[in-house]
Amino acid sequence: MKFEPVTIKDIGKALGLSTSTVSRALRGSYEISAETKKQVLEYAEKVNYRPNPIALSLKERRSSSIGVVVCEIANNFFSQAINGIESIAYNRGYHVIISQSHESYEREVVNVQHLASRSVDGLLVSLSSETTNIDHFLELHEKGLPIVFFDRVSNEIITHKVIADNYKAAFDATLHLVNNGYKKIGHITSAPFLSITQERLAGYRDALLENGLPYNEQLVKYCSHGGMIVEEVEAALNNLLKNKQKPDAFVTAGDRITTGSLTAIKNLQLKVPDDIAVVGFTNSNIADLLDPTLTTIRLPAFEMGRVATELLIQVIESKRPIADFETRVLQSEFIVRNSSSSLVAQ
Amino acid sequence: MKFEPVTIKDIGKALGLSTSTVSRALRGSYEISAETKKQVLEYAEKVNYRPNPIALSLKERRSSSIGVVVCEIANNFFSQAINGIESIAYNRGYHVIISQSHESYEREVVNVQHLASRSVDGLLVSLSSETTNIDHFLELHEKGLPIVFFDRVSNEIITHKVIADNYKAAFDATLHLVNNGYKKIGHITSAPFLSITQERLAGYRDALLENGLPYNEQLVKYCSHGGMIVEEVEAALNNLLKNKQKPDAFVTAGDRITTGSLTAIKNLQLKVPDDIAVVGFTNSNIADLLDPTLTTIRLPAFEMGRVATELLIQVIESKRPIADFETRVLQSEFIVRNSSSSLVAQ
DNA sequence: TTTTTTTACGCAAACGTTCCCGATAACGAT
DNA sequence: ATCGTTATCGGGAACGTTTGCGTAAAAAAA
Secondary structure: OOOOOOOOHHHHHOOOOOOHHHHHHHHOOOOOOOHHHHHHHHHHOOOOOOOOOHHHHHOOOOOOOEEEEEEEOOHHHHHHHHHHHHHHHHHOEEEEEEOOOOHHHHHHHHHHHHHHHHHEEEEOOOOOOOOOOOHHHHHHHOOOEEHHHHHHOOOOOOOOEEEEEEHHOOOOHHHHHHOOOOOOOEEEEEOOOOOHHHHHHHHHHHHHOOOOOOOHHHHHEEOOOOOOOOHHHHHHHHHHHHHOOOOOEEEEOHHHHHHHHHHHHOOOOOOOOOOEEEEEEEEOOOOOOOOOEEEEEOHHHHHHHHHHHHHHHHHHHHOOOOOOOOOOEEOOEEEEEHOOOOOOOO | OOOOOHHHHHHHHHHHHOOHHHHHOOOOOOOOOOOHHHHHHHHHOOOOOOOHHHHHHHHHHOOOOEEEOOOOOOOHHHHHHHHHHHHHHOOOOEEEEEOOOOOHHHHHHHHHHHHOOOOOOOOEEOOOOOOOHHHOOOOOOOHOOOOOEEEEOOOOOOEEEEEEHHHHHHHHHHHHHHHHHOOOOEEEEEEOOOOOHHHHHHHHHHHHHHOOOOOHHHHOOOOOOOOOOHHHHHHHHHHHHOOOOOOOOEEEOOOHHHOOOOHHHHOOOOOOOOOEEEEEEOOOOOOOOOOOEEEEEEHHHHHHHHHHHHHHHHOOOOOOOOOOOOOEEEEEEEOOOOHHOOOOOO
């Protein structure tokens, strides 16, 4: 199966012109006569000529494409973020090549190498939950490949980063539970090394401590695969509930962890919020259709994708190496619903 | 910002060999001495040589990438399907380039042209809800570009297609409602031209007619944007309810339409299934967390993505033009929950 | 008319790779 | 000594495009 597109050479041959003349005519060079230009343009239009971007990439040493490395796209947060990425990238003439790490360090490394060898002009990255070493990014970044991290970032690399106000979000969520009368508040979160985990954990802890409640490590459970595996969330929840200090509420840090916990709770035939209250990080659109409606922290996923892409393209198209990198912090949205109803009011 | 990878020429210069010798040594040609081979391989390893895929693409006239055209990825069905696509593509050495039409015919055309000009080796397509003319695909397909359609297909083009058993799924869903005692069953569906719309509508209609119930066009409402716009789903639902023959149940045909309808019902403060019963097409993972739990038809999204990609790669890598194209029909899953409870039992 | 300038175009190299053709040397066979 | 083989490597074209440089003809200036 082959597909023979018309080239600049074909046009030249058909019109009795050299390839250089055709090339110049197509890009409207001043040194081509109006007549020849018109002739070339018309013929090109007629045969539906499209410049070969691969040849161009080879010559210009750029591919007009950016690589995206996320753990998975079948996740509300990431699919919305990718939406934001595309909304900018396409308008600026870039292709988006997506790869999923499936929360595996190895796959992340392979994907990154693959994308780099495919000559992407830049990388948009959200780390996998297994990643504790980022040499594979450092190496490429030092060689001059622009990289922007979003959501799950690392402070071991200095580059642009786009994150949500995770500390504040977790703080507010926990505070909300405290204010509603809950005393033993647990936390089910992602892998310990992830930036989002640490920030959210800190917010959770500080909200407890600042309100005279103890911070109990037994009430913090980690899902090292970020909730991608249903069983691990179930185990985390069971573990949490088995505690001698049985919690009366908890905060979940992540889309899959939130839904996984709710499913596990349902399987245990517990009632929310009567048996246990829940506040969850999720970008699901149907949180208010759940039983009970779910109090959520919603991340500005689309906007994060947009901003990260804008920063990346800015670096890619910059003439000089960038000196000062910034970390943009975007605000999340806290939406109170029924899964965290006040104990007093009931 | 630039990024200077080492080339075969650099290796040749460093080792005092010609590029052809290096090239051959790298690919283990028999006509290179074991000694030279070893030398080249070691040096290449040392300087971390990676072949430039762009140069290769130019030479081989293939890009090892496949383009995906869907309406949007922030949709359970499509994100799961893309997951399936990637699972195959990456293993076979193909990149996946995703573009979204956002249910717009124009954007679909632009994206397809863009992908084609980027020399993708093949296309995986699910039509937009606005698309009634597929000349943009026909033209490329006739020129030899392999295309496989999935989910939303067209019978105006002969190529591989991968679909779900839409007729049967809608038939069964409707039959289920009939069997549970519902008499006036509505249908909220996508744009009329879409294959999935027509197939599901036929299944819905036949299930009614075969069970002695009238088929009333007033009870069928279309969302021309496939439910992407919240207001249109709301309008469709209101329209449906305003009917003189107020329906006691309905079937929704699509992820966004299902969730949109449920939201609208909630806003109207109607109770499901008491006021109205619902069965919905959706690939959401939290249908059993809804209030009430939602009876759903779940499409084999991941599998559809896998199969479509396998077929596409088969066409791409085929030596001869493919003569006989096939249409694979995959089975959906019908999951009964509470949103369609039997009228009698209650 | 001659010289200079302008106009309009072609040639060829370059981007990184593969591969068809040769080319050279060593060596055994004739 | 001559020839055919074999092993090992290099030259150069090709993929499609852009672009610096050269140059012919035409126009302008002398």
